[in-house]
Amino acid sequence: MPSQVRQQALTAMLPVRSGEAAALDAWLVVEAPAITRRLAHVTSLHFGRFVLLPGAEPLVALETSFDGELEAHLDELWAAAGASLEPLLERCTGWTGPGDPGAFGRYVRAHLREASAFFAAHPGLTVGRVQADARLRRELGRYLDRQRALLEPLASREIVQRAQAALRGMEPEARLELVPVERAVTGEPKSVLRILLEHVLSLVGTVLLAVIYDLSDLLRRLWTDAEPSTPSPELVARAGREEAGRLVNALTHVAELKPGSFRRGALRLALRITDELARAASFSGRLGGIESIHFARWVLLPDGRLVFFSNYDGSWESYLGEFIERASRGLTMIWSNTVGFPTTFAWVLGGARDEAGFKRWTRARQLPTPLWYSAYPELSVAEVRRNAEIREILARDIDEAGARRVLEVVRD
């Protein structure tokens, strides 16, 4: 199984015809179950969503995290869900209908937006691989349970060798394909320090300037009654209903850049650094120390809106908690340049540390995401990575360390 496959981010901002936004929002809610069922046939699709971005010129964001090349992914999307997407596309400007097979691909490509920063927690693992690894893990667990009496007296290495033999025997039906595999990620990750050092001049400059700008923001808040970030109860209720009870979740969030070229420059720098940090973080699967994000990206639109898309494990509350406890500086560096963010100092301090303010601000700018798809809605980041590790060990000759690791990783 060659798995030198690249994971990529597709973000397209499709312009909505005037007056169609409300209808489109309602359509997304109604059609979500049917469309997500179709999306399950897209073998290159890890996570995907269609989200309405309201505003003077509303947009529908098509956002996916996918394997391989864009063209093939778009063809697959159209083949699986094309017909059911037509009512959506017909509400977008410039869509001329599916006159020919490549129309969808051309239309989406014409509206692509590059992600300013992109993070993937399990790079090199295709959707098929992630799902097959989960099956392998499950079969391994079942084998250990069934053969408990026989295996328990044996040494770790022998237990895992027997499991390996048994799993090889059931390969065809389980499609386990226990052959050596390599992940696409190679080389050494850059250290955080090195990334920061490479940008040291612009960082220092930005921090110094930010002190002045933050101060002026602070004064402005004192003079005028600051715009409180009060989330609309309806939107919070929608988000709450969408998220409750899910093991993997989606966040779509739109912030507006503060006016002035300093903030735009500071945001660009923050996103560039974040992108480099995110690349390095892919090796460990932890962005800013958080091991619960499958994919995340920031996309800066020309009108100054900064859209954040992420797919994360667990509840919103625990996700935001990790933001506050582990990644507050990095996030403050990005979002301090946007309107309404809790008071910051020197670009990276304060801000997201204000728990209540940060949570309120995030909720207030969060968008309902009724049409969201995950190819593995019950697998956490840690699980995906551990399952892959199990396959990598089982695909080779088992040594003592590998055997111990497999038995340690199969925890339940």
Next chain:
Amino acid sequence: MLERGDIQGLVLSGYASSPRARCFLIQFTGAGAKAWLSRVLSRVTTGTRRERAARVRLNVGLSATGLRALGLPEASLVTFPREFVQGMADPERALVLGDVGAQAPEHWEFGGTERTRVDAALLIYAADDAELDELSAELEEDFERFGLEVSEQDSYLPADQHEHFGFRDGLSNVRLAGGLRFRNNNPFDLRVPPGEFVLGYLNAYGRFPESPQAPVRQGTRRMPRLTDARRAMDLGENGSFLVLRKLAQDVAGFRGYVAREGSQVFPDDPRAAERFASLLVGRTQEGVPLARGPELGRGTNELNRFGYRDGERLAARCPLGAHVRRANPRDGLGDDPAESLLHVRAHRLIRRGRLFGPPLAPGAADDRQARGILFMALCANLRRQFEFVQETWLNGPKFSGLTHERDPLVGSGPPLASGDGRETFSLQGEGMRRSCSLERFVTMRGGAYLFLPGLRGLSYLAEP
């Protein structure tokens, strides 16, 4: 410094010297709610040392529907946390809490439907039943006089501190920072800033908790302070949120299960059932944490002085999914013990639960009596504290690297696709993990989210 005279006593004390308790679940049916609250107000026990030492104690909590019935305007209600306003039985909250299927609100005895809604809970504590009945009689006169619908639920602190399944309980209750001085400094159980439990003080993130507000008004009693903007009153100050959950325990069922499953795991051990039950809990019946082993002293402080990292071998003695490990993971989450302890500090609860129903004697046949725990927990942030612990730790299938398990005692939620439809509990250790089949013996019977206002807050609400 805590303003003890304005904080309800239950927040600062478990009232250990008053082992008998009664919880009146109240519905405000007539127009008498305010007048009743005003009568009760003078009896409310505060957190001052003198009052906490009294033999008879009384505290009062109000739900969102209760606040509404007391005339609190909608504009003020929306400043309360969303979870509180929705109430525990709201469908979204029920999903978050895992109250689904047989545990769903429509099956509860109280708090689950409009008919059984809880507007207020009046909690009284006394040294013995005679005192409890005497006080109850006085209170009941008022219930009638002011036209309140009331049901009651008794509970008690067991003399031997063991809950119905036979385990010593309440060993790792929270220690407040800034209040009482403790001689023992436990590195595995950090002191928690008071703002995690009482509104108006700094919390674990070094901030003041969000506090509900109410329109400014004059009163005959002392009213709450004005907020910073001086446009509203700080209704939340010195208040705390109380989670009430009645959890029924099927003791005979549990004993049968641990005997069956225990004999599989420890085939030749006459104490197999007890050993297996300890694995589910993470402590022995006497409270000795499995993570530390028997060399530990028996004092309460000693029994709480342990982490999950003192060497891999020791840590492996306690299953990753054991109840006490899920409820308080201490230093055991992620890679960094210090970070874990700080993270855990932001998700603690003050527990004030007591038992209901008579204990079932060891070896006795099932007597079909109702028994269990009347769980009560206090916190300043329902979402970040109580609901988080319930959702992410107790019911979280991915807790500590596990994949498809929930808490072996109180876990609940929709079936997990990856779990083959049956529930399991796994034992880790050297060599292979062992997956045991798990059955459920705890049932949610009723509950509510309540607010325990400070004394000035209560005065505000009682003001006609």
